[in-house]
Each structure stands twice: as C-alpha cells, then as structure tokens.
Amino acid sequence: MDKELIEKIKKESINLLILLVIAIVIFKIVFFKEIFLVIIRTVLAFFWMFIIPGFALMYYWHEKLSFLERFAIGAALSGAVIGLSSYYFGLLGLNIKYHGILLPSLSLIVGVIIIWKKGIKNPD
Amino acid sequence: MENNKREIQKMKIKYDLEKIYLILMFSILLWASSANLWEHKLSHDFPYGLLASDSFQHQIRTESIKDMGNYRYEAPYISAGFKDTIGFYPPVLYHLGVIFSYLSGLETYDSVYFLVFILTIFSALIVYLIIKQFNKQAAIIALPLAILTFTGAAYVGFTWGSWPAIAAQFFLIALFWSISKIDFEHSFILLGIFLSAAALTHTSEGIFAVLFIIFYLIIHFIKKELTVKRIKDVVFGGILSFVLSVYYIIIFKFTWMGVQPYKFMIETEWGTTPLFKLTDFKIVLVIFIIIGIIFSILALKKRVDMAMMMGIFMFLVGYGNFVGFNVRSFQIRLLWPIYLSVFFGLAIYQLLKFVIKKWRTVYSIIIAVIFILIFIKIVPVPFIQQYEKLSTAGLMDSFHWEALTWFPSNTEEDAKILFLYGDMYNQNALLRNIKRPPYMVKTNEYVAALNEGLIKRNYKIDLLGDHKGVNYAYRKSLFSYGYYKEEYGSDYFYNSERDICSFDYYVFDAAARQNASAQYNLLILQELLKNGWFEIVHKVNDGQWDLIIIAKNNKPGEKCMEDEVSTKNG
Numbered sequence: 005m006d007k008e009l010i011e012k013i014k015k016e017s018i019n020l021l022i023l024l025v026i027a028i029v030i031f032k033i034v035f036f037k038e039i040f041l042v043i044i045r046t047v048l049a050f051f052w053m054f055i056i057p058g059f060a061l062m063y064y065w066h067e068k069l070s071f072l073e074r075f076a077i078g079a080a081l082s083g084a085v086i087g088l089s090s091y092y093f094g095l096l097g098l099n100i101k102y103h104g105i106l107l108p109s110l111s112l113i114v115g116v117i118i119i120w121k122k123g124i125k126n127p128d
Numbered sequence: 129m130e131n132n133k134r135e136i137q138k139m140k141i142k143y144d145l146e147k148i149y150l151i152l153m154f155s156i157l158l159w160a161s162s163a164n165l166w167e168h169k170l171s172h173d174f175p176y177g178l179l180a181s182d183s184f185q186h187q188i189r190t191e192s193i194k195d196m197g198n199y200r201y202e203a204p205y206i207s208a209g210f211k212d213t214i215g216f217y218p219p220v221l222y223h224l225g226v227i228f229s230y231l232s233g234l235e236t237y238d239s240v241y242f243l244v245f246i247l248t249i250f251s252a253l254i255v256y257l258i259i260k261q262f263n264k265q266a267a268i269i270a271l272p273l274a275i276l277t278f279t280g281a282a283y284v285g286f287t288w289g290s291w292p293a294i295a296a297q298f299f300l301i302a303l304f305w306s307i308s309k310i311d312f313e314h315s316f317i318l319l320g321i322f323l324s325a326a327a328l329t330h331t332s333e334g335i336f337a338v339l340f341i342i343f344y345l346i347i348h349f350i351k352k353e354l355t356v357k358r359i360k361d362v363v364f365g366g367i368l369s370f371v372l373s374v375y376y377i378i379i380f381k382f383t384w385m386g387v388q389p390y391k392f393m394i395e396t397e398w399g400t401t402p403l404f405k406l407t408d409f410k411i412v413l414v415i416f417i418i419i420g421i422i423f424s425i426l427a428l429k430k431r432v433d434m435a436m437m438m439g440i441f442m443f444l445v446g447y448g449n450f451v452g453f454n455v456r457s458f459q460i461r462l463l464w465p466i467y468l469s470v471f472f473g474l475a476i477y478q479l480l481k482f483v484i485k486k487w488r489t490v491y492s493i494i495i496a497v498i499f500i501l502i503f504i505k506i507v508p509v510p511f512i513q514q515y516e517k518l519s520t521a522g523l524m525d526s527f528h529w530e531a532l533t534w535f536p537s538n539t540e541e542d543a544k545i546l547f548l549y550g551d552m553y554n555q556n557a558l559l560r561n562i563k564r565p566p567y568m569v570k571t572n573e574y575v576a577a578l579n580e581g582l583i584k585r586n587y588k589i590d591l592l593g594d595h596k597g598v599n600y601a602y603r604k605s606l607f608s609y610g611y612y613k614e615e616y617g618s619d620y621f622y623n624s625e626r627d628i629c630s631f632d633y634y635v636f637d638a639a640a641r642q643n644a645s646a647q648y649n650l651l652i653l654q655e656l657l658k659n660g661w662f663e664i665v666h667k668v669n670d671g672q673w674d675l676i677i678i679a680k681n682n683k684p685g686e687k688c689m690e691d692e693v694s695t696k697n698g
Contacts, residue, residue: 084324
C-alpha cells in the first residue's frame, strides 16, 4: 500500500473526528434548549449517513480534490447514493428500517475498496 | 530557506482563517435556518414550524413510508382509502427522511424538515466551492448572502413546504460542481448520480439540470472548448442517470406528465404563496447583483467559468415563469440568495480591487463579517434586505396533535372519520395524521347552515386525499395505468352530499376563532348523543376546557336524526 496514502487517510480521519466534535459543539450552542443526547445522536446520524460514506467514495478523486471539496460533495454523493438505493431496495422488499445501517455500510465498503485499489495502483 | 518557512506559515494562517470563517458561517446558517424557528430544539412533541398544508403533505408521506417500509404505494390514508395507488411523488427526500429518523431517533416530522435545512446549508457551502474555483475572495464575500435564504418570501419555501424542490436543488448544485470537474477521470459517475438524485427528489430540477447541460455544451461549443472527452462524459452520465431513474420516470410519465403536461402560459403570481422577487433584496443588493452580472458577462467572454454560468442560468430560470415553468421557476427563486451570491461577491471584490491593488484574504473576511452583521440585523442598514427572526409552532398545536394521533391506535383501519369545522382543517393534509382516510365537512355550506339555524343530516362532505392532479393513479401493468378519480368520478370524492349518520367517528372542535362555529359543532354533537349508540370516546383538555371531542357512532348508517333540526329547539 502507498505509505503516503495511509498517512493521508490517518490525517484526514483525525480531521473528520475534529469536525465531528466541532459540529457537536455548534449544535449544542445553536440548539441550546435540546438535551445533549439528542444533539449527539443527531450529529452522529448525520455523519454516519452523509459525511463518512461520501467522503470514502470521494477518495476515488482524492489526488485532485481538497479535503473540503470531498467533505461537501461527499455529503451530496452520499445523500444521492443512499436516497436512490433506498428507494430501489425498498421496492425489492428490504424494509427501510434496515437501510440506515446497511446502505452507509455498503457505501463505506465500496469506499474502502476504492482506497485499497488506489493504494495498490500506486505502491510505495 | 527562512523566506520559504515564512511563506508556508502565511499560507497556513490563510487556510486556518478560511476554516474558521466557514465554521462560523455554518453556525450562523444553522441558527438562521432552523434553530430560531424551532425554538432552539431539535426534537418536538408535534410537527413544529409547519405553516401550510404542503409541509404536512411531505411530513405525513415520510411517516407513511416509515410505516410501510417502502414507497411502492401511497398509504391508503393519503389516497382516499385506495390501497394500490402508485407511490407517485419523487421519493429521495422521503427515504432520506425516514432513514435519518431511524438513525437520529427524531420523529419523521423533525427528521425530514431538518434535512431540508441542513442540505440547504450544504448547498451554500458547495456554491462557495464553485465560486472559489474562479475567485476565492469573491467566494468568501459571497457566502453571507446565503443567510437571506432563511427570511422573507424565500423562507416560505421551508415553512410552506417546497421541501422536495429545495432538496433537489442541493443535488442540482452538486451537479454544477461535478460538471466543473468534467475533465476528471470517470467524472460521468458523479454527473449521472447527481442528475438522477435531482430528478428523483423533484423532477423539475432534473429537467433544469438537463437544460443546464445543454447550456454548458453550447457555451463550450461556441468557445471551441468542447472536447470529445467532455461529450463522452456527458453522454455516459446521461445513460447512467437514465438507468438509475428509469423505473420512476415511467411512473412520472403516467402520473404527473400524463395529467399535468407542460403548457405554455405566463404567470406572475404564485397563488396565495408569497413570491420571492429580485427587489426583495432591496436596492443596494440589487445594484451589487446587477454589477456582478455585468462583470460576469464580461469575464465569460474571456473564460468559461462554472460559477458565472450557474449564476446566470439560475437567474434566468428564476424568470422561467414567462416561458411556462411557473411554480417551478418560483421554487428556483427560493435559493436565489445562494445562486446570485456569485454576482454579489464578485461585484464587491472587483469594485474594491479598483481601489486596493494588493488584496489579502483577511480583507475579504472582514468585508464578509461586516455583511454578516448587516444581514443578521446587528447593524440595521436601510435599503438592504435583512434577516427577520421567525419563531412559531406553526399550524399544529399539542392538543390537535393529541387528537389526531389518537386514531391510529384506537380505531379500525377502515374507520370512516368525519371532521366538522376546525380552524386549521382547511390545510387539510395535516388531517392525514389520523392514518385513516379523512372526511371533512365543506366549510361554506356548514357556515350557511349555521346562519340558517339548522342542523342538517346531509352536508356536502369531501373525501380527502392527495390526488395532486394525478387522479389516484394505479398500475395495471408496467406501461398501463388506471385512474380512480376518473373511474369513480369527482362526485365520489368532492362536494358530495353525505349522511352524517354514516360515519364511525366524529371530531368536534369545541374552540374556534369564531365562537359560533364551535358552538354549532357542539349542538351537532348534542343532537347525535341523543341516540344511545353514540358515545364520547376521547376528549382533549387544556386543564380547564374540553378543546376537542371525539365521538363514536356504534351503528353507522342507522338514522340518527331528522333531515333538518332547528338549533333553537335545543
């Protein structure tokens, strides 16, 4: 695997974690009448559903795009992929209550495969 | 060496400043969009901040998909009791709302509404990235204009329920960004996915996306920048999008497109909905925007840029009401503060550049902060649109919510439920929260009977549902559809004289803005209770008064009163 890529993933994972904490703080300030548990669960849900899968999928173009671009466009990509696939999985008979775990996980797996293949393509 | 270190240090500070600025803007937009409206809470005991029937339409459809597990069909309580009408509305936002509800623990009415807000904030962020490709300083100055998305006539898009149109524009904006990266390897994947997501969130945005792609190709053809790779990626993206959307496109063809085909007509008003106009920005901002448009056209002559193409295109599409797009164009205007921010940012930056030759990022941030203070009205300035805080529970209240949500767990699935007069019931999509097909007395005739001093056995009563012009479409085969509204005739649903003795349950509001209406409701209740088989099964009380009374008819269909009874008798 490309060592630089591994370093980049490590660094960006920490950045995502920092952003998660910042988001929780912002949400707590802005929605100050809400209990902490609801804040945490809402922000985590948003990250799990929109940020992490999209960010992983956007690694396909990671050399050409900044962290911020992959973060923001990743949210759109995640929303699009999960929204579209949820509709069709539902029609195929898979109850939507399972989609929240299944679809982000699948997107994440595809993202990991992309990263792995990129690493293989450009070995250290 | 020393110089290099200093340069790196400078760049780091610049980048950090940008990050801090974006975090600040995200916080302000979150505060302006949902936090103020929602009384700084994320979860509510009832649908909060919904001001029109359309908002409830989306709220209850999201809830119905959660109940059904998929969106193959509309729920019977959304489609006048029919169990096999096709799920005809573009599905993506609803599905995201349900999934987010499961993950966050929020009720669907909060989860789907929250997504509309946060996706709009991300729309502003992506537009920032698009402008940044052209000019970072203009992007920084432009971003605060997005605050105005959450006030005035633009905010009506949220509170009155243009939710799918707004969410679809998030994907449309992502598509603009993806086209700006069309020279990337396999860029067609993003293009195809975003085009499909826009179309399956609100189809008209999918159509605007296609028009934009044509606009993009024409501009690049004229500028002799249309490469084979670009054409190939557009074609592949189109094919991918078609594959991802084809199932719903067939439904769309036999529902929306079949029953409401494109008609050329010019409309300048959006019914009773407040319409966002360019002049809403007020004169100072309008001048900046116009200057920005002039700069953009001049710049486009030299170099094709996505930010300007997007700004000009969405500006023109906002006036599509003059070529037949009507409401769809009005919905684009809801996000004009985001689209047109490119002109605002560019105008201020270019004008100041005439004076300040050596520009630094910190100047842009200072200017942006000044505009933030102006827009959020910390500094009141005339002739500039400013943010007005709106904080309201909306149409729903805890008492009616208790009454509506009593039905799903306490009545049979095929129960016939009649709503007599209630102040909020004209926004009738909210009645679907009983999860049974709602019937409602026609207010006009009801008031006329009240004025005559008569209680009638037969009133004009509507069987309500969301036919939305697609006439309760159901599928016979993949390419063959039937329409219940046509088969049963309009009288089956609307303006039909119905015997009030034929219902299973009745909802009486004992309080109303016009006290006479509430009193009349109670007189009808008294008349019905004279029969031994009627009983009160639920009351909603505010601690002092009964506000809503639900009565049950244990012998539906049996004669329960004379054809007309004078209210004076009681």
